[in-house]
Amino acid sequence: MSLIEDHRLITGSESVARSHSERAMQLLRADIVEGILAPGLKLKLDMLRDRYEIGAAPLREALSRLAGEGLVIAQEQRGFVVSGMSAEEANDLGELRLLLEIEALRDSLSRGNEAWQNRVITSYHWLERAEQSSLSLEGRLDELERRNFDFHEALVSACERRWTLHLRGIVFRQHERYRRLSRIHTAKTRLVSDEHRALLDAALERNEDAAIAVITTHIRRTTRAVGEALQAADQP
Amino acid sequence: MSLIEDHRLITGSESVARSHSERAMQLLRADIVEGILAPGLKLKLDMLRDRYEIGAAPLREALSRLAGEGLVIAQEQRGFVVSGMSAEEANDLGELRLLLEIEALRDSLSRGNEAWQNRVITSYHWLERAEQSSLSLEGRLDELERRNFDFHEALVSACERRWTLHLRGIVFRQHERYRRLSRIHTAKTRLVSDEHRALLDAALERNEDAAIAVITTHIRRTTRAVGEALQAADQP
DNA sequence: GTCAATAAAAAATTCGATATTTTAATTTAG
DNA sequence: CTAAATTAAAATATCGAATTTTTTATTGAC
Numbered sequence: 016m017s018l019i020e021d022h023r024l025i026t027g028s029e030s031v032a033r034s035h036s037e038r039a040m041q042l043l044r045a046d047i048v049e050g051i052l053a054p055g056l057k058l059k060l061d062m063l064r065d066r067y068e069i070g071a072a073p074l075r076e077a078l079s080r081l082a083g084e085g086l087v088i089a090q091e092q093r094g095f096v097v098s099g100m101s102a103e104e105a106n107d108l109g110e111l112r113l114l115l116e117i118e119a120l121r122d123s124l125s126r127g128n129e130a131w132q133n134r135v136i137t138s139y140h141w142l143e144r145a146e147q148s149s150l151s152l153e154g155r156l157d158e159l160e161r162r163n164f165d166f167h168e169a170l171v172s173a174c175e176r177r178w179t180l181h182l183r184g185i186v187f188r189q190h191e192r193y194r195r196l197s198r199i200h201t202a203k204t205r206l207v208s209d210e211h212r213a214l215l216d217a218a219l220e221r222n223e224d225a226a227i228a229v230i231t232t233h234i235r236r237t238t239r240a241v242g243e244a245l246q247a248a249d250q251p
Numbered sequence: 252m253s254l255i256e257d258h259r260l261i262t263g264s265e266s267v268a269r270s271h272s273e274r275a276m277q278l279l280r281a282d283i284v285e286g287i288l289a290p291g292l293k294l295k296l297d298m299l300r301d302r303y304e305i306g307a308a309p310l311r312e313a314l315s316r317l318a319g320e321g322l323v324i325a326q327e328q329r330g331f332v333v334s335g336m337s338a339e340e341a342n343d344l345g346e347l348r349l350l351l352e353i354e355a356l357r358d359s360l361s362r363g364n365e366a367w368q369n370r371v372i373t374s375y376h377w378l379e380r381a382e383q384s385s386l387s388l389e390g391r392l393d394e395l396e397r398r399n400f401d402f403h404e405a406l407v408s409a410c411e412r413r414w415t416l417h418l419r420g421i422v423f424r425q426h427e428r429y430r431r432l433s434r435i436h437t438a439k440t441r442l443v444s445d446e447h448r449a450l451l452d453a454a455l456e457r458n459e460d461a462a463i464a465v466i467t468t469h470i471r472r473t474t475r476a477v478g479e480a481l482q483a484a485d486q487p
Numbered sequence: 488g489t490c491a492a493t494a495a496a497a498a499a500t501t502c503g504a505t506a507t508t509t510t511a512a513t514t515t516a517g
Numbered sequence: 518c519t520a521a522a523t524t525a526a527a528a529t530a531t532c533g534a535a536t537t538t539t540t541t542a543t544t545g546a547c
Contacts, residue, residue, distance in 0.1 A: 032327075033327040033328055033538095034327055034328055034499090034500065034501090034538095035500080035501070036315070036500075036501090037327055059527095059528070059529095060528075060529075061527095061528080069501095070501060070502060070503090071501095071502085071503095071529090071530095072308060072311075072500080072501055072502070073500075073501065075308075075312055075529090075530085076311055076312055076315040076500095077315070079272070079312040079313070079315040079316040079319070080315040080316065080318055080319040080325070081319065082316055082319065083315070083316040083317065083318060083319015083320045084319040084320065085414070085417055089316070091268075091269045091270055091273055092269055092270060092507085092508055092509070092528095092529065092530075093508090093509070093510095093528090093529075094509095094528070094529060094530095103411070103412075103413075104413060104414060107412040107413060107414045107415055108414050110354070110412075110415075111354075111414055111415060111418065114350055114354070118346070118347075118350070175339070176339075176343040176346075177339075177340060177343060178321070178340060178343045178344050178347055178422070178425065179343055179346075179347060181321050182347065182418055182421070182422070185418070186414070186418070189414065269508095270529090270530065270531090271530075271531070272530075272531090295497095295498070295499090296498075296499070297497090297498080305531095306531060306532055306533085307499090307500090307531095307532085307533095308530080308531055308532070309530075309531065309532095311499090311500085312530095328498095328499065328500075328537085328538055328539070329498085329499075329538090329539070329540095330498070330499060330500095
Protein backbone atom coordinates (compact mmCIF):
# COMPACT_ATOMS: atom_id res chain seq x y z
CA MET A 16 0.00 0.00 0.00
CA SER A 17 1.44 3.32 -1.00
CA LEU A 18 1.54 6.29 1.31
CA ILE A 19 -0.66 8.28 -0.98
CA GLU A 20 -3.36 5.69 -1.07
CA ASP A 21 -3.58 5.49 2.67
CA HIS A 22 -3.70 9.20 3.18
CA ARG A 23 -7.46 9.31 2.72
CA LEU A 24 -8.57 12.88 2.57
CA ILE A 25 -10.93 14.41 5.06
CA THR A 26 -10.53 11.80 7.71
CA GLY A 27 -7.77 13.92 9.06
CA SER A 28 -4.40 12.80 10.19
CA GLU A 29 -5.76 9.59 11.68
CA SER A 30 -3.13 6.96 11.25
CA VAL A 31 -3.65 3.67 9.51
CA ALA A 32 -6.49 1.76 11.10
CA ARG A 33 -5.52 -1.16 13.31
CA SER A 34 -9.00 -2.64 13.62
CA HIS A 35 -11.71 -3.43 11.11
CA SER A 36 -14.03 -1.16 12.99
CA GLU A 37 -11.70 1.79 12.67
CA ARG A 38 -11.04 1.18 9.03
CA ALA A 39 -14.75 0.86 8.37
CA MET A 40 -15.29 4.22 10.01
CA GLN A 41 -12.67 5.93 7.91
CA LEU A 42 -13.97 4.41 4.70
CA LEU A 43 -17.58 5.19 5.48
CA ARG A 44 -16.75 8.70 6.55
CA ALA A 45 -14.81 9.39 3.36
CA ASP A 46 -17.51 7.92 1.15
CA ILE A 47 -20.26 9.89 2.83
CA VAL A 48 -18.34 13.15 2.77
CA GLU A 49 -17.46 12.61 -0.86
CA GLY A 50 -21.08 12.00 -1.68
CA ILE A 51 -20.54 8.47 -2.93
CA LEU A 52 -22.99 7.35 -0.30
CA ALA A 53 -25.73 9.89 -0.95
CA PRO A 54 -27.75 11.75 1.69
CA GLY A 55 -30.79 9.80 2.78
CA LEU A 56 -29.41 6.49 1.54
CA LYS A 57 -30.34 3.49 3.60
CA LEU A 58 -27.15 1.82 4.76
CA LYS A 59 -28.02 -1.85 4.64
CA LEU A 60 -25.48 -4.08 6.26
CA ASP A 61 -25.38 -6.63 3.47
CA MET A 62 -24.63 -3.91 0.99
CA LEU A 63 -21.87 -2.46 3.14
CA ARG A 64 -20.45 -5.91 3.82
CA ASP A 65 -20.10 -6.49 0.11
CA ARG A 66 -18.72 -3.04 -0.53
CA TYR A 67 -16.03 -2.98 2.12
CA GLU A 68 -15.58 -6.67 2.84
CA ILE A 69 -15.90 -6.09 6.54
CA GLY A 70 -18.17 -8.05 8.87
CA ALA A 71 -21.39 -6.78 10.32
CA ALA A 72 -20.15 -6.26 13.87
CA PRO A 73 -17.33 -3.81 13.07
CA LEU A 74 -19.54 -2.10 10.51
CA ARG A 75 -22.21 -1.49 13.09
CA GLU A 76 -19.64 -0.07 15.46
CA ALA A 77 -18.37 2.27 12.78
CA LEU A 78 -21.90 3.39 11.97
CA SER A 79 -22.62 3.96 15.64
CA ARG A 80 -19.59 6.15 15.90
CA LEU A 81 -20.60 8.18 12.88
CA ALA A 82 -24.06 8.45 14.37
CA GLY A 83 -22.46 10.01 17.43
CA GLU A 84 -21.04 12.80 15.34
CA GLY A 85 -24.11 13.04 13.16
CA LEU A 86 -22.95 11.90 9.74
CA VAL A 87 -25.42 9.05 9.83
CA ILE A 88 -28.67 8.63 11.70
CA ALA A 89 -29.30 5.52 13.78
CA GLN A 90 -32.95 4.56 13.61
CA GLU A 91 -33.96 2.19 16.36
CA GLN A 92 -34.54 -1.28 14.94
CA ARG A 93 -34.48 0.15 11.45
CA GLY A 94 -30.83 0.46 10.72
CA PHE A 95 -28.80 3.42 9.64
CA VAL A 96 -29.28 6.17 7.07
CA VAL A 97 -26.89 8.75 5.66
CA SER A 98 -27.99 12.02 7.20
CA GLY A 99 -29.77 14.38 4.85
CA MET A 100 -28.67 17.65 3.29
CA SER A 101 -30.62 20.87 2.98
CA ALA A 102 -30.09 24.58 2.48
CA GLU A 103 -31.05 25.23 6.10
CA GLU A 104 -28.41 22.84 7.37
CA ALA A 105 -25.85 24.33 5.04
CA ASN A 106 -26.41 27.75 6.57
CA ASP A 107 -26.42 26.38 10.07
CA LEU A 108 -23.18 24.51 9.49
CA GLY A 109 -21.59 27.50 7.80
CA GLU A 110 -22.25 29.74 10.77
CA LEU A 111 -21.05 27.12 13.21
CA ARG A 112 -17.93 26.55 11.21
CA LEU A 113 -17.24 30.25 11.32
CA LEU A 114 -17.78 30.44 15.04
CA LEU A 115 -15.62 27.45 15.84
CA GLU A 116 -12.94 28.24 13.32
CA ILE A 117 -12.53 31.69 14.84
CA GLU A 118 -12.23 30.29 18.35
CA ALA A 119 -9.65 27.75 17.26
CA LEU A 120 -7.77 30.23 15.13
CA ARG A 121 -7.53 32.77 17.94
CA ASP A 122 -6.02 30.27 20.29
CA SER A 123 -3.73 28.86 17.66
CA LEU A 124 -2.38 32.24 16.57
CA SER A 125 -1.52 33.17 20.13
CA ARG A 126 0.30 29.91 20.78
CA GLY A 127 1.88 28.93 17.49
CA ASN A 128 5.64 28.47 17.59
CA GLU A 129 8.17 28.09 14.82
CA ALA A 130 7.22 24.51 14.08
CA TRP A 131 3.65 25.68 13.65
CA GLN A 132 4.75 28.44 11.28
CA ASN A 133 6.63 25.95 9.19
CA ARG A 134 3.66 23.63 9.02
CA VAL A 135 1.44 26.50 7.92
CA ILE A 136 3.90 27.62 5.27
CA THR A 137 4.42 24.12 3.92
CA SER A 138 0.75 23.28 3.72
CA TYR A 139 0.04 26.59 2.05
CA HIS A 140 2.53 25.97 -0.67
CA TRP A 141 1.18 22.52 -1.40
CA LEU A 142 -2.28 23.99 -1.62
CA GLU A 143 -1.09 26.72 -3.98
CA ARG A 144 0.55 24.12 -6.14
CA ALA A 145 -2.62 22.03 -6.21
CA GLU A 146 -4.69 25.05 -7.21
CA GLN A 147 -2.42 25.69 -10.17
CA SER A 148 -2.03 22.11 -11.25
CA SER A 149 -3.73 20.82 -14.33
CA LEU A 150 -4.91 17.37 -13.52
CA SER A 151 -8.21 15.95 -14.61
CA LEU A 152 -11.19 17.55 -12.90
CA GLU A 153 -11.91 14.52 -10.77
CA GLY A 154 -8.43 13.96 -9.50
CA ARG A 155 -7.88 17.66 -9.05
CA LEU A 156 -10.90 18.05 -6.79
CA ASP A 157 -9.66 15.33 -4.52
CA GLU A 158 -6.20 16.81 -4.39
CA LEU A 159 -7.58 20.28 -3.72
CA GLU A 160 -9.81 19.06 -0.94
CA ARG A 161 -6.97 17.30 0.72
CA ARG A 162 -4.62 20.25 0.50
CA ASN A 163 -7.33 22.62 1.57
CA PHE A 164 -8.02 20.41 4.55
CA ASP A 165 -4.34 20.24 5.45
CA PHE A 166 -3.91 24.01 5.23
CA HIS A 167 -6.87 24.83 7.44
CA GLU A 168 -5.83 22.07 9.81
CA ALA A 169 -2.33 23.52 10.01
CA LEU A 170 -3.67 26.96 10.83
CA VAL A 171 -5.50 25.73 13.92
CA SER A 172 -2.98 23.07 14.86
CA ALA A 173 -1.48 25.11 17.69
CA CYS A 174 -4.85 25.44 19.37
CA GLU A 175 -4.89 23.59 22.67
CA ARG A 176 -8.62 23.66 23.28
CA ARG A 177 -9.41 20.02 22.79
CA TRP A 178 -13.17 20.35 22.63
CA THR A 179 -13.10 23.29 20.31
CA LEU A 180 -11.00 21.26 17.93
CA HIS A 181 -13.25 18.22 18.30
CA LEU A 182 -16.39 20.16 17.45
CA ARG A 183 -14.62 22.03 14.69
CA GLY A 184 -13.70 18.67 13.19
CA ILE A 185 -17.27 17.46 13.25
CA VAL A 186 -18.55 20.63 11.63
CA PHE A 187 -15.73 20.77 9.14
CA ARG A 188 -16.48 17.30 7.83
CA GLN A 189 -20.18 18.02 7.63
CA HIS A 190 -19.58 21.28 5.90
CA GLU A 191 -17.28 19.61 3.46
CA ARG A 192 -20.15 17.63 2.02
CA TYR A 193 -21.67 20.91 0.99
CA ARG A 194 -18.43 22.49 -0.15
CA ARG A 195 -18.03 19.66 -2.59
CA LEU A 196 -21.32 20.55 -4.17
CA SER A 197 -20.33 24.15 -4.67
CA ARG A 198 -16.89 23.21 -5.94
CA ILE A 199 -18.42 21.26 -8.77
CA HIS A 200 -20.97 23.95 -9.51
CA THR A 201 -18.66 26.92 -9.52
CA ALA A 202 -15.13 26.02 -10.53
CA LYS A 203 -13.76 29.43 -9.70
CA THR A 204 -10.46 28.85 -8.01
CA ARG A 205 -9.17 32.37 -8.48
CA LEU A 206 -10.77 34.24 -5.62
CA VAL A 207 -10.34 31.37 -3.19
CA SER A 208 -6.67 31.35 -3.95
CA ASP A 209 -6.35 35.02 -2.97
CA GLU A 210 -8.19 34.34 0.24
CA HIS A 211 -5.81 31.58 1.16
CA ARG A 212 -2.85 33.86 0.53
CA ALA A 213 -4.38 36.56 2.74
CA LEU A 214 -5.01 33.97 5.41
CA LEU A 215 -1.41 32.82 5.31
CA ASP A 216 -0.11 36.36 5.63
CA ALA A 217 -2.43 37.23 8.49
CA ALA A 218 -1.52 34.04 10.32
CA LEU A 219 2.22 34.51 10.05
CA GLU A 220 1.91 38.12 11.21
CA ARG A 221 -0.23 36.90 14.12
CA ASN A 222 -2.78 39.44 13.04
CA GLU A 223 -5.84 38.03 14.72
CA ASP A 224 -8.35 40.55 13.44
CA ALA A 225 -7.19 40.24 9.86
CA ALA A 226 -7.27 36.46 10.02
CA ILE A 227 -10.79 36.51 11.39
CA ALA A 228 -11.90 38.94 8.71
CA VAL A 229 -10.50 36.76 5.97
CA ILE A 230 -11.87 33.52 7.31
CA THR A 231 -15.26 35.14 7.72
CA THR A 232 -15.35 36.19 4.09
CA HIS A 233 -13.96 32.83 3.09
CA ILE A 234 -16.62 30.80 4.87
CA ARG A 235 -19.52 33.12 4.08
CA ARG A 236 -18.63 33.06 0.42
CA THR A 237 -18.61 29.29 0.52
CA THR A 238 -22.01 29.27 2.19
CA ARG A 239 -23.41 31.52 -0.52
CA ALA A 240 -21.98 29.31 -3.24
CA VAL A 241 -23.48 26.27 -1.58
CA GLY A 242 -26.86 27.97 -1.48
CA GLU A 243 -26.68 28.70 -5.18
CA ALA A 244 -25.59 25.17 -5.96
CA LEU A 245 -28.47 23.70 -3.96
CA GLN A 246 -30.92 26.01 -5.68
CA ALA A 247 -29.52 25.01 -9.06
CA ALA A 248 -29.87 21.37 -8.10
CA ASP A 249 -33.55 21.89 -7.31
CA GLN A 250 -34.35 23.42 -10.69
CA PRO A 251 -32.08 21.80 -13.27
CA MET B 252 -40.95 0.12 35.80
CA SER B 253 -42.30 3.44 36.97
CA LEU B 254 -42.32 6.52 34.85
CA ILE B 255 -40.04 8.31 37.22
CA GLU B 256 -37.45 5.61 37.14
CA ASP B 257 -37.25 5.60 33.39
CA HIS B 258 -36.96 9.32 33.08
CA ARG B 259 -33.22 9.24 33.49
CA LEU B 260 -31.96 12.74 33.82
CA ILE B 261 -29.49 14.31 31.44
CA THR B 262 -30.05 11.92 28.60
CA GLY B 263 -32.57 14.37 27.35
CA SER B 264 -36.03 13.70 26.14
CA GLU B 265 -34.95 10.51 24.44
CA SER B 266 -37.80 8.11 24.72
CA VAL B 267 -37.55 4.69 26.30
CA ALA B 268 -34.95 2.65 24.48
CA ARG B 269 -36.23 -0.06 22.16
CA SER B 270 -32.89 -1.77 21.67
CA HIS B 271 -30.24 -2.96 24.08
CA SER B 272 -27.75 -0.80 22.32
CA GLU B 273 -29.80 2.32 22.85
CA ARG B 274 -30.48 1.52 26.47
CA ALA B 275 -26.80 0.85 27.04
CA MET B 276 -25.97 4.24 25.62
CA GLN B 277 -28.41 6.03 27.87
CA LEU B 278 -27.25 4.18 30.97
CA LEU B 279 -23.59 4.69 30.19
CA ARG B 280 -24.12 8.32 29.40
CA ALA B 281 -25.96 8.96 32.63
CA ASP B 282 -23.39 7.10 34.70
CA ILE B 283 -20.51 8.94 33.14
CA VAL B 284 -22.13 12.34 33.45
CA GLU B 285 -23.04 11.62 37.04
CA GLY B 286 -19.48 10.66 37.77
CA ILE B 287 -20.32 7.10 38.81
CA LEU B 288 -17.99 5.96 36.06
CA ALA B 289 -15.05 8.20 36.87
CA PRO B 290 -12.89 10.06 34.36
CA GLY B 291 -10.02 7.93 33.09
CA LEU B 292 -11.68 4.69 34.14
CA LYS B 293 -11.02 1.75 31.88
CA LEU B 294 -14.34 0.46 30.62
CA LYS B 295 -13.78 -3.28 30.48
CA LEU B 296 -16.53 -5.13 28.71
CA ASP B 297 -16.83 -7.88 31.30
CA MET B 298 -17.32 -5.30 33.97
CA LEU B 299 -19.96 -3.46 31.97
CA ARG B 300 -21.67 -6.71 31.06
CA ASP B 301 -22.06 -7.53 34.74
CA ARG B 302 -23.13 -4.03 35.61
CA TYR B 303 -25.83 -3.54 33.00
CA GLU B 304 -26.60 -7.12 32.04
CA ILE B 305 -26.23 -6.31 28.38
CA GLY B 306 -24.15 -8.30 25.90
CA ALA B 307 -20.82 -7.21 24.51
CA ALA B 308 -22.07 -6.33 21.03
CA PRO B 309 -24.65 -3.72 22.01
CA LEU B 310 -22.29 -2.38 24.65
CA ARG B 311 -19.60 -1.81 22.10
CA GLU B 312 -22.03 -0.04 19.84
CA ALA B 313 -23.09 2.21 22.66
CA LEU B 314 -19.49 2.96 23.53
CA SER B 315 -18.70 3.71 19.91
CA ARG B 316 -21.52 6.17 19.80
CA LEU B 317 -20.34 7.89 22.95
CA ALA B 318 -16.86 7.95 21.47
CA GLY B 319 -18.30 9.83 18.52
CA GLU B 320 -19.48 12.59 20.78
CA GLY B 321 -16.42 12.44 22.98
CA LEU B 322 -17.66 11.17 26.32
CA VAL B 323 -15.43 8.13 26.04
CA ILE B 324 -12.24 7.55 24.14
CA ALA B 325 -11.88 4.53 21.88
CA GLN B 326 -8.34 3.20 21.99
CA GLU B 327 -7.58 0.90 19.11
CA GLN B 328 -7.38 -2.68 20.29
CA ARG B 329 -7.26 -1.46 23.86
CA GLY B 330 -10.86 -0.83 24.61
CA PHE B 331 -12.61 2.24 25.86
CA VAL B 332 -11.86 4.76 28.58
CA VAL B 333 -14.00 7.43 30.19
CA SER B 334 -12.63 10.69 28.85
CA GLY B 335 -10.63 12.74 31.34
CA MET B 336 -11.45 15.96 33.13
CA SER B 337 -9.26 18.98 33.65
CA ALA B 338 -9.45 22.68 34.40
CA GLU B 339 -8.45 23.48 30.83
CA GLU B 340 -11.27 21.42 29.42
CA ALA B 341 -13.71 22.96 31.84
CA ASN B 342 -12.85 26.42 30.52
CA ASP B 343 -12.96 25.27 26.95
CA LEU B 344 -16.35 23.66 27.42
CA GLY B 345 -17.67 26.66 29.30
CA GLU B 346 -16.82 29.01 26.47
CA LEU B 347 -18.24 26.66 23.87
CA ARG B 348 -21.40 26.24 25.85
CA LEU B 349 -21.76 29.98 25.98
CA LEU B 350 -21.21 30.36 22.27
CA LEU B 351 -23.62 27.63 21.28
CA GLU B 352 -26.24 28.48 23.86
CA ILE B 353 -26.34 32.04 22.56
CA GLU B 354 -26.75 30.89 18.98
CA ALA B 355 -29.54 28.52 19.90
CA LEU B 356 -31.22 31.00 22.20
CA ARG B 357 -31.23 33.74 19.55
CA ASP B 358 -32.94 31.52 17.06
CA SER B 359 -35.33 30.13 19.61
CA LEU B 360 -36.40 33.54 20.90
CA SER B 361 -37.19 34.74 17.42
CA ARG B 362 -39.27 31.71 16.58
CA GLY B 363 -40.91 30.65 19.82
CA ASN B 364 -44.70 30.51 19.69
CA GLU B 365 -47.26 30.16 22.46
CA ALA B 366 -46.61 26.47 22.96
CA TRP B 367 -42.95 27.31 23.44
CA GLN B 368 -43.80 29.99 25.99
CA ASN B 369 -45.90 27.53 27.93
CA ARG B 370 -43.15 24.98 27.93
CA VAL B 371 -40.69 27.58 29.20
CA ILE B 372 -43.05 28.72 31.94
CA THR B 373 -43.87 25.21 33.04
CA SER B 374 -40.28 24.04 33.18
CA TYR B 375 -39.29 27.17 35.06
CA HIS B 376 -41.82 26.59 37.75
CA TRP B 377 -40.78 22.99 38.25
CA LEU B 378 -37.20 24.15 38.55
CA GLU B 379 -38.14 26.80 41.09
CA ARG B 380 -40.01 24.21 43.09
CA ALA B 381 -37.05 21.86 43.01
CA GLU B 382 -34.74 24.62 44.19
CA GLN B 383 -36.93 25.26 47.20
CA SER B 384 -37.62 21.66 48.04
CA SER B 385 -36.01 20.03 51.02
CA LEU B 386 -35.14 16.55 49.99
CA SER B 387 -31.98 14.78 50.96
CA LEU B 388 -28.86 16.23 49.35
CA GLU B 389 -28.40 13.31 47.01
CA GLY B 390 -31.92 13.15 45.70
CA ARG B 391 -32.16 16.91 45.50
CA LEU B 392 -29.11 17.18 43.27
CA ASP B 393 -30.58 14.73 40.83
CA GLU B 394 -33.91 16.49 40.82
CA LEU B 395 -32.25 19.87 40.39
CA GLU B 396 -30.12 18.67 37.51
CA ARG B 397 -33.10 17.26 35.76
CA ARG B 398 -35.21 20.38 36.18
CA ASN B 399 -32.29 22.57 35.26
CA PHE B 400 -31.79 20.53 32.15
CA ASP B 401 -35.45 20.72 31.24
CA PHE B 402 -35.56 24.48 31.70
CA HIS B 403 -32.55 25.19 29.54
CA GLU B 404 -33.82 22.70 27.00
CA ALA B 405 -37.18 24.45 26.90
CA LEU B 406 -35.55 27.80 26.29
CA VAL B 407 -33.84 26.64 23.13
CA SER B 408 -36.58 24.25 22.03
CA ALA B 409 -37.89 26.59 19.33
CA CYS B 410 -34.50 26.75 17.66
CA GLU B 411 -34.61 25.13 14.26
CA ARG B 412 -30.89 24.93 13.64
CA ARG B 413 -30.43 21.20 13.89
CA TRP B 414 -26.66 21.20 14.07
CA THR B 415 -26.46 23.99 16.57
CA LEU B 416 -28.75 22.00 18.83
CA HIS B 417 -26.77 18.81 18.27
CA LEU B 418 -23.47 20.42 19.22
CA ARG B 419 -25.08 22.25 22.09
CA GLY B 420 -26.29 18.89 23.39
CA ILE B 421 -22.83 17.39 23.25
CA VAL B 422 -21.29 20.33 25.06
CA PHE B 423 -24.09 20.55 27.58
CA ARG B 424 -23.63 16.95 28.66
CA GLN B 425 -19.89 17.33 28.88
CA HIS B 426 -20.19 20.52 30.82
CA GLU B 427 -22.63 18.89 33.14
CA ARG B 428 -19.94 16.59 34.45
CA TYR B 429 -18.15 19.65 35.68
CA ARG B 430 -21.24 21.43 36.93
CA ARG B 431 -21.87 18.49 39.17
CA LEU B 432 -18.54 18.99 40.81
CA SER B 433 -19.22 22.61 41.56
CA ARG B 434 -22.71 21.86 42.76
CA ILE B 435 -21.38 19.61 45.45
CA HIS B 436 -18.62 22.00 46.36
CA THR B 437 -20.68 25.16 46.55
CA ALA B 438 -24.26 24.51 47.51
CA LYS B 439 -25.29 28.09 46.88
CA THR B 440 -28.66 27.89 45.22
CA ARG B 441 -29.66 31.48 45.88
CA LEU B 442 -27.88 33.34 43.13
CA VAL B 443 -28.57 30.68 40.55
CA SER B 444 -32.24 30.95 41.32
CA ASP B 445 -32.23 34.70 40.58
CA GLU B 446 -30.45 34.07 37.32
CA HIS B 447 -33.05 31.59 36.25
CA ARG B 448 -35.80 34.07 37.02
CA ALA B 449 -34.06 36.75 34.99
CA LEU B 450 -33.63 34.29 32.15
CA LEU B 451 -37.33 33.45 32.20
CA ASP B 452 -38.32 37.11 32.09
CA ALA B 453 -35.94 37.96 29.30
CA ALA B 454 -37.10 34.98 27.27
CA LEU B 455 -40.80 35.74 27.59
CA GLU B 456 -40.17 39.36 26.66
CA ARG B 457 -38.14 38.17 23.67
CA ASN B 458 -35.39 40.42 24.91
CA GLU B 459 -32.46 38.87 23.13
CA ASP B 460 -29.76 41.10 24.56
CA ALA B 461 -30.95 40.66 28.10
CA ALA B 462 -31.19 36.89 27.71
CA ILE B 463 -27.68 36.74 26.32
CA ALA B 464 -26.36 38.89 29.13
CA VAL B 465 -27.95 36.67 31.75
CA ILE B 466 -26.85 33.41 30.20
CA THR B 467 -23.34 34.77 29.87
CA THR B 468 -23.17 35.58 33.55
CA HIS B 469 -24.83 32.29 34.35
CA ILE B 470 -22.37 30.16 32.44
CA ARG B 471 -19.28 32.17 33.34
CA ARG B 472 -20.16 31.97 37.01
CA THR B 473 -20.50 28.24 36.68
CA THR B 474 -17.13 28.02 35.00
CA ARG B 475 -15.55 29.96 37.82
CA ALA B 476 -17.15 27.73 40.43
CA VAL B 477 -15.93 24.67 38.56
CA GLY B 478 -12.42 26.07 38.54
CA GLU B 479 -12.53 26.57 42.31
CA ALA B 480 -13.92 23.12 42.85
CA LEU B 481 -11.19 21.53 40.75
CA GLN B 482 -8.55 23.51 42.60
CA ALA B 483 -10.00 22.42 45.91
CA ALA B 484 -9.99 18.83 44.73
CA ASP B 485 -6.30 19.07 43.97
CA GLN B 486 -5.36 20.30 47.42
CA PRO B 487 -7.72 18.72 49.93
C1' DG C 488 19.43 -7.36 40.39
C1' DT C 489 18.18 -5.94 35.60
C1' DC C 490 16.84 -6.76 31.28
C1' DA C 491 15.13 -9.23 27.39
C1' DA C 492 12.72 -13.19 25.74
C1' DT C 493 9.08 -16.39 26.38
C1' DA C 494 4.80 -18.26 28.11
C1' DA C 495 0.31 -17.72 30.22
C1' DA C 496 -3.66 -15.00 31.16
C1' DA C 497 -6.78 -11.47 30.20
C1' DA C 498 -9.01 -8.51 27.21
C1' DA C 499 -10.61 -6.81 22.88
C1' DT C 500 -12.29 -7.75 18.46
C1' DT C 501 -14.58 -10.34 15.08
C1' DC C 502 -17.29 -14.10 13.12
C1' DG C 503 -21.28 -17.15 12.27
C1' DA C 504 -25.57 -18.43 13.84
C1' DT C 505 -30.02 -17.23 16.01
C1' DA C 506 -33.80 -14.46 17.53
C1' DT C 507 -36.43 -10.44 16.86
C1' DT C 508 -38.43 -6.84 14.33
C1' DT C 509 -39.72 -4.51 10.25
C1' DT C 510 -41.17 -4.44 5.54
C1' DA C 511 -43.40 -6.40 1.59
C1' DA C 512 -46.61 -9.47 -0.43
C1' DT C 513 -50.71 -11.93 -0.27
C1' DT C 514 -54.98 -13.07 1.21
C1' DT C 515 -59.55 -12.23 2.81
C1' DA C 516 -63.57 -9.64 4.43
C1' DG C 517 -66.52 -5.81 3.69
C1' DC D 518 -62.06 -2.11 -5.35
C1' DT D 519 -60.36 -0.82 -0.74
C1' DA D 520 -58.61 -1.85 3.59
C1' DA D 521 -57.61 -4.67 7.35
C1' DA D 522 -55.39 -9.09 8.54
C1' DT D 523 -52.22 -12.76 7.66
C1' DT D 524 -48.18 -14.68 5.93
C1' DA D 525 -43.60 -14.63 3.88
C1' DA D 526 -39.33 -12.38 3.16
C1' DA D 527 -35.79 -9.30 4.39
C1' DA D 528 -33.20 -6.84 7.46
C1' DT D 529 -31.79 -5.66 12.05
C1' DA D 530 -30.10 -6.72 16.54
C1' DT D 531 -28.11 -9.91 19.72
C1' DC D 532 -25.65 -13.83 21.49
C1' DG D 533 -21.89 -17.15 22.26
C1' DA D 534 -17.85 -18.95 20.50
C1' DA D 535 -13.44 -18.38 18.04
C1' DT D 536 -9.61 -15.31 16.91
C1' DT D 537 -6.34 -11.85 17.56
C1' DT D 538 -4.01 -8.57 20.36
C1' DT D 539 -2.46 -6.74 24.60
C1' DT D 540 -1.09 -7.27 29.23
C1' DT D 541 0.91 -9.72 32.89
C1' DA D 542 3.84 -13.24 34.79
C1' DT D 543 7.69 -16.18 34.42
C1' DT D 544 11.94 -17.73 33.03
C1' DG D 545 16.74 -17.42 31.87
C1' DA D 546 20.92 -14.87 30.50
C1' DC D 547 24.08 -11.38 31.63
